[in-house]
Amino acid sequence: QTPPDDSLYRALGGLPVLQKVVDDFMANMLADRRIKHTFAESNIERVKQKLVEQFCQLSGGACVYTGDPMREVHQGLKLSNADFNALVEDLQLAMDANGIPSHTQNRLLALLAPMQRETVSR
């Protein structure tokens, strides 16, 4: 029985750093003219909490994502590839601000890349 690989979770700095990254990530998106309108009717605290769970679980931490399926959450928003790229930039800036090295950033981004298909619908 192989133990779960939590090396990315640990490289990111665990939950305390993930929480800071998600705080900054959301602040960046809410200040980003390209995509802030998409959050106009959202419960920001809920989205942040679900993002922390999701990033923690994806990176191998002992968390369980309790949010809704990605396709369901995003399909009504009619997001474009440009919207997706804007979100990735805002996440990269947040990781930079928290001192996460680019190699580690790229490992997380690689896990998010397949979700482009589930979140972009136009």
Ligand code: HEM
């Ligand atoms: C890798 C890509 C993405 C991931 C991992 C992701 C993740 C999430 C998560 C975990 C939630 C919360 C789900 C819940 O409440 O149960 C959420 C909601 C949301 N996301 Fe994303 N998302 C992605 C792409 C995008 C993009 C590209 C945009 C817009 C530029 C976006 C805008 C939103 C909005 C507006 C909500 C709130 C929806 C609502 O209030 O019902 N997301 N996302």
